[in-house]
Amino acid sequence: MPSAPLLDSFGRGITYLRLSVTDRCDLRCTYCMAERMAFLPRSEVLSLEELHRLALAFIERGVTKIRLTGGEPLVRRDVIDLVRALGRRLEPAEGQQGGLEELTLTTNGTRLTEFADDLAAAGVRRINVSLDTLDRALFARLARRDRLPQVLEGIAAAKAAGLAVKLNTVALKGLNEHEIPALVEWAHGHGHDLTLIEVMPLGEVEGDRADHYLPLTVVRERLAARWTLIESGHRTGGPASYFEVAETGGRIGFITPLTGNFCATCNRVRVTATGELYTCLGGTEKVDLRAALRSDEPEAALAAALDEAMRIKPERHHFRIAPGAAPALRRHMSLTGG
Ligand code: SAM
Ligand code: SF4
DSSP, X not given: OOSSOOBOTTSOBOOEEEEEEESOOSOOOTTTOOSSOOOOOGGGSOOHHHHHHHHHHHHHTTOOEEEEEESOGGGSTTHHHHHHHHXXXXXXXXXXXXXXXXXXXEEOSTTHHHHHHHHHHTTOOEEEEEOOOSOHHHHHHHHSSOOHHHHHHHHHHHHHTTXXXXXXXXXXXXXXXXXXXXXXXXXXXXXXXEEEEEOOOBSOOSSOGGGGBOOHHHHHHHHHHHSOEEEEOOOOSSSOEEEEETTTOOEEEEEOTTTSOOGGGXXXXXXXXXXXXXXXXXXXXXXXXXXXXXSSSHHHHHHHHHHHHHHHOOSOOOOOXXXXXXOSBSSOHHHHOO
16 A cells, blocks of 8 residues: 555545656647747756656555656657656556556657557557647648658557557647547547547747637537537546547547536646646646755655645636636646646
8 A cells, every 4th residue: 555645635636647758849839839948958857767766756655647748758868768667667566556557648649650669568558649630731830840640650650559549639719620520530430539628828829829719618519419429437537528429439538627627536746857746737836856856865855745745736727718818827738748
């Protein structure tokens, strides 16, 4: 059993860690980043060995699921070494209870052709790949890089390696809005579930996100007019609620930070590549795990920092998206990861 399970002041057990291994990325999705991003100085980023030690401290406290994210996790040099090291934690010694049950990652897919086999061999079973469009010109506009063929090859490579691939699509008014049914059909036709996400007001980008905000309540109504959506009890430990599509046999997930708050069942915390633990994607509350890790008594300092995190984790986020409004937070999603 974990030494002292992570329980926040609202009684929510924290069993899921999203660990960012870098804030850098080979794409520049317009809703996520500015074209000219100021990235974290490399000197401040934790080494892979430090990220591993942090992850172990969380597992020790009862975390059973770790998602590596970023930025783009697969652009971090030697990241596969971290995946392999954590993958070894997926096989608890005989008689041992608890431990890591799932190791996964969220990726933009551009480097999956290179990494899919290694991920599968390291014990990864499921991954999330972000795909906002199947239209090459729109992809190049949204990601500011012409990489759709590479991403599609990456998805195929992941499938061939035996990884279950879930696609993540940010729903964007006037951009991929009318392509959503085609994306769902493509995903289900290839054996992938697809989760739609509402755009969140995180960090300054060039445009106004409100121009492209598309409430998923609207999308769901449209999809329900086209297909038979059956509420599903399927859960993956994250915030999505799922529906089965009778006609395609696949699942659609909805992540609705704006139109349907899911904070009551939050089981997650996020750690940046510099070791800042953010207790909520939509809040500024944080503790410094790097300082704890590099202190004279790292074990005690980490335990105290995690206790403090549980004390300050807020009850909910208060995202709001409105024309002309500043982002709710200055921090970009690429810092804390998806
Ligand atoms: N680079 C990887 C990727 O794109 O999958 C992992 C990191 S990315 C920050 C994780 C997820 O966050 C992606 O699915 C992306 O589309 C989503 N995302 C980024 N910025 C967002 C925003 N402002 N609102 C909603 N989703 C966002
Ligand atoms: Fe990179 Fe992912 Fe952000 Fe796109 S959403 S810019 S791929 S971190």
